[in-house]
Amino acid sequence: MPSSEHAPEGITFDLDDTLWCGKETLQKATRAFHDHLERSYPLITQSLFQSTWTNVLSSTDLRDFTALRQATLKQCAESVNYNADDVVSTSMRAFLAARSSPTLFDGVEVLLQRLQVGMPLALKVEN
Known part of the structure; x- marks a missing residue:
């Protein structure tokens, strides 16, 4: 487990090909x-x-x-x-x-629900 001074503050996700098949x-x-x-x-x-x-x-x-x-x-x-x-x-x-x-990859919703308990989640959006 990382020390609190190096602990991540959140997780950022790209959408296509991370959460679903682009x-x-x-x-x-x-x-x-x-x-x-x-x-x-x-x-x-x-x-x-x-x-x-x-x-x-x-x-x-x-x-x-x-x-x-x-x-x-x-x-x-x-x-x-x-x-x-x-x-x-x-x-x-x-x-x-x-x-x-999109159709989410299997298990994505459960994974995101578990992750959000411990830290903020964010999405990467490309214009």
């Missing part, structure tokens, strides 16, 4: 996103989205995937005469709802 969560969010587009905006096919995504990605140094997804949606919507603001807002909501609902 790849699985992102795949689930991407499926929800494309399901929403197919259901609500059928002219924005996966093929149209992918080709527009490739064009948007190659035309900028930006690597903010939220901004890239929004720009791609806007261009797709405009190309098929949908209201771009509606397409962007509803589609991003569908993506983010699924992205914000």
Whole structure:
């Protein structure tokens, strides 16, 4: 047991791939996103989205995937005469709802409950 002068004051966790599988969560969010587009905006096919995504990605140094997804949606919507603001807002909501609902690794909840008894817990959030 560490001495009190060297005892940790808290524990910080990164989220993706620590508490849940980031790849699985992102795949689930991407499926929800494309399901929403197919259901609500059928002219924005996966093929149209992918080709527009490739064009948007190659035309900028930006690597903010939220901004890239929004720009791609806007261009797709405009190309098929949908209201771009509606397409962007509803589609991003569908993506983010699924992205914000990960499946925790087995045992994570119990572990966090045990840890919080002894010290503060914090999360690392990347923008």
